[in-house]
Amino acid sequence: MWDYTDTVKDHFFNPRNAGAVKEANATGEVGSISCGDALRLTLKVDPDTQKITDAGFQTFGCGSAIASSSALTEIIKGKTLDEALLVTNQDIAEFLGGLPPEKMHCSVMGREALQAAIANFRGEVWQDDHEEGALVCKCFAIDAVLIEKTVRENNLSTVQDVTNYTKAGGGCSSCHEGIEDIITKVLAERGQTMDHQQPVPAVTPAKPYAMTNVQRMRRVERVIEAIRPQLQRDHGDIELVDIEGNTVYVNMIGACSGCQLEAQTLGGIQQRIVEDLGEFMKVVPAKLREQLVQIGG
Amino acid sequence: MADIYLDNNATTMVAPEVVQEMLPFFSEQFGNPSSMHSFGDKVGRAMKQARIQVQKLLGAEHDSEIVFTSCGTESDSTAILSALKAYPDRDEIIITAVEHPAILTLCDYLEKNEDYVVHKLRVDKQGRLDLDEYQDLLCNKTAIVSVMWANNETGTLFPVETMAEMAHAKGVLFHTDAVQAVGKIPLDLKSTKIDMLSVSGHKLHAPKGVGVLYLRRGTRFRPLLRGGHQERGRRAGTENSASIVALGKAAEMALEHLQFENTQVKAMRDRLEQGLLAAIPNAFVTGDPTNRLPNTCNIAFEYIEGEAILLMLNKMGIAASSGSACTSGSLEPSHVMMAMGIPYTAAHGTIRFSFSRYNKPEEVDQVIAVVPKIIANLRKMSPYWGENGPVADPDKAFAPTYA
Structure with missing residues (x-):
């Protein structure tokens, strides 16, 4: 099911200004019946003030098409034609509290109906300036027609290029196969083939560390300081030696050194550090590092 | 309910x-x-x-x-x-x-x-x-x-x-x-x-x-x-x-339950279909009604769109599905409807009701009571629908600019 906002649902179940306006003097008819969304907008415009005194819609379409039509009429009533022309599809979507990416075209249709109706009132002919394709990138609502046009006009040849130019593919990345298909098609027209020898993309940590190195070191130090009195009671102690990446090197001193429970103690300390920092850290006896260096060296 | x-x-x-x-x-x-x-x-x-x-x-x-x-x-x-x-x-x-x-x-x-x-x-x-x-x-x-x-x-x-x-x-x-x-x-x-x-x-x-x-x-x-x-x-x-x-x-x-499916379930399906077609003008069954599964009925409601119908049905607690483009986020209505040459104004308004042996005969009556009103309400908003039926020559009366 679509994730419609409560406002979308309200405007669908209780549409405002449904039906044609009586004695309308401006009409805009837009949409595509093959896609399943089409809208007739009728306006009553005061010829002297150029104000929209009434607006009505008749829509063949889904829930969000009807809600967008309803929202449009609410937004433009009372506005002058020039003010109304400033209304964007984003305004309609925002009025509704947002629309799913697959449904953004419903708000575009609303804006276009408005432009067509105003052109009709002014005795002009409105021309559609864009063609809509199948939705490829759902994260940024970019369709195939736009991607293909951008690839062709800019001689693009990689998914990364397409992301840089259009944002498509820059989110969850699951549409990359679809983008590659479009690139392959356009390249084929030029007698070229796509380069499949690109290296695997560099992996960047999903979540950059929340802390700088200095901050992390101070936090570790604080946790260890808090633990020390406990160890000292058992005639032992612990010394922080170094922190390297996510590894904390420590020296166990006194009764703790060589204690049978050393591993357990270290485990407990590690647990405290991990909990405090909220990221994974390893606590290792410093003597192990020396051994490792020797083996490695 | x-x-x-x-x-x-x-x-x-x-x-x-x-x-x-x-x-x-x-x-x-x-x-x-x-x-x-x-x-x-x-x-x-x-x-x-x-x-x-x-x-x-x-x-x-x-x-x-x-x-x-x-x-x-x-x-x-x-x-x-x-x-x-x-x-x-x-x-x-x-x-x-x-x-x-x-x-x-x-x-x-x-x-x-x-x-x-x-x-x-x-x-x-x-x-x-x-x-x-x-x-x-x-x-x-x-x-x-x-x-x-x-x-x-x-x-x-x-x-x-x-x-x-x-x-x-x-x-x-x-x-x-x-x-x-x-x-x-x-x-x-x-x-x-x-x-x-x-x-x-x-x-x-x-x-x-x-x-x-x-x-x-x-x-x-x-x-x-x-x-x-x-x-x-x-x-x-x-x-x-x-x-x-x-x-x-x-x-x-x-x-x-095979026999039950082909008698009782089929009877519920048939009664729903007949009830809806009798109560709603400009609606027709798609597919081959003489040679089909006993549980399935697919009805095209002309001049309105399926997702809107489904949302209204859902509000009344009725679950069905549609062949409209909007329900799947695609640009075309169901390829099955297109292959059969169903016009766009009907293909987008197709609703599939599919039964199982767990449905009850009284549910059929409840659906028949609700659906005609939903269809009528949506048609009131449709540019293809006039006072009491489709406008004359619908394709010419409403010919939107492609967008």
């Missing part, structure tokens, strides 16, 4: 008896059926029984012809890709224009990226095939024919038994995606020439995530998943034993 579920071609409720049957396999019966101890042995025996239960429902000759998979889509992919590997000198595939995406998308991919020739049989306005066209396409280049037994949107049945005979006469393998037919109409595969058949558990009151590929003994086969010896090496991967046991029980119950 309790919610009414009329979307059983999408998925079905897991039968309570089936849930009971599978529960032990999440707890004490956790063994791996391949293991050499009693933990595994008990699970292995339960799976053997499930295999026999499915064999009986399909009317297969041997229980070893039943290969458990993860879903209908896996069964479909396995069947087609197996045929292409087993017959490397053949590069043509015959399907229909109205197959499920599990077949269509795969074949489009094979055509585009692997140079196979895919023939899509056309359908007429009632969704019926032209067997002469089919006969002409069968040749020694055909690797496999894949034709659905029943259409998921309209319920229209294809003559797959005849088509399998025709394929065999030309030495061609025949597969059928029967996920909508199994459990709804009687099957007897041993008396047919069908080589492979796909089943989906969740369409017949088993859980999601389990399916079957029926594989006639002796059929040349190449597995999709290679690995362990599960399913006699034809589908590697540790078995989903709880769901397989569940599917066995569901198959047994489906067989017991």
Whole structure:
């Protein structure tokens, strides 16, 4: 099911200004019946003030098409034609509290109906300036027609290029196969083939560390300081030696050194550090590092 | 009013008896059926029984012809890709224009990226095939024919038994995606020439995530998943034993209820259809009403759009589905409606009501009471609808600029 906002649902179940306006003097008819969304907008415009005194819609379409039509009429009533022309599809979507990416075209249709109706009132002919394709990138609502046009006009040849130019593919990345298909098609027209020898993309940590190195070191130090009195009671102690990446090197001193429970103690300390920092850290006896260096060296 | 579920071609409720049957396999019966101890042995025996239960429902000759998979889509992919590997000198595939995406998308991919020739049989306005066209396409280049037994949107049945005979006469393998037919109409595969058949558990009151590929003994086969010896090496991967046991029980119950499905369930479907058509003008049944599944009815409500109808129905607690573009976020209405030549103004307004044996006759009355008002309310908002019916010459009266 679509994730419609409560406002979308309200405007669908209780549409405002449904039906044609009586004695309308401006009409805009837009949409595509093959896609399943089409809208007739009728306006009553005061010829002297150029104000929209009434607006009505008749829509063949889904829930969000009807809600967008309803929202449009609410937004433009009372506005002058020039003010109304400033209304964007984003305004309609925002009025509704947002629309799913697959449904953004419903708000575009609303804006276009408005432009067509105003052109009709002014005795002009409105021309559609864009063609809509199948939705490829759902994260940024970019369709195939736009991607293909951008690839062709800019001689693009990689998914990364397409992301840089259009944002498509820059989110969850699951549409990359679809983008590659479009690139392959356009390249084929030029007698070229796509380069499949690109290296695997560099992996960047999903979540950059929340802390700088200095901050992390101070936090570790604080946790260890808090633990020390406990160890000292058992005639032992612990010394922080170094922190390297996510590894904390420590020296166990006194009764703790060589204690049978050393591993357990270290485990407990590690647990405290991990909990405090909220990221994974390893606590290792410093003597192990020396051994490792020797083996490695 | 309790919610009414009329979307059983999408998925079905897991039968309570089936849930009971599978529960032990999440707890004490956790063994791996391949293991050499009693933990595994008990699970292995339960799976053997499930295999026999499915064999009986399909009317297969041997229980070893039943290969458990993860879903209908896996069964479909396995069947087609197996045929292409087993017959490397053949590069043509015959399907229909109205197959499920599990077949269509795969074949489009094979055509585009692997140079196979895919023939899509056309359908007429009632969704019926032209067997002469089919006969002409069968040749020694055909690797496999894949034709659905029943259409998921309209319920229209294809003559797959005849088509399998025709394929065999030309030495061609025949597969059928029967996920909508199994459990709804009687099957007897041993008396047919069908080589492979796909089943989906969740369409017949088993859980999601389990399916079957029926594989006639002796059929040349190449597995999709290679690995362990599960399913006699034809589908590697540790078995989903709880769901397989569940599917066995569901198959047994489906067989017991076949008559009920074709009498009582069919009667509910027919009454709903007649009731809606009598109360609503400019509505018609799509597909072939004389030759279809007993549980499915697909009605086109002209001049309004399906998603809007579904949202209104949902508000009234009624679940159904639509062939409109908007419900799937695509740019075209259902390919099944387009293949039948249903005009856009009707195709977008198609609603599928699909029953199961768990529906109640009184639910039919409740739906008939609600739907006409919903349709009328939406039509009031439609640019194609006037005071008391469609505007004269609708396509000319409203001709929007393409956007």
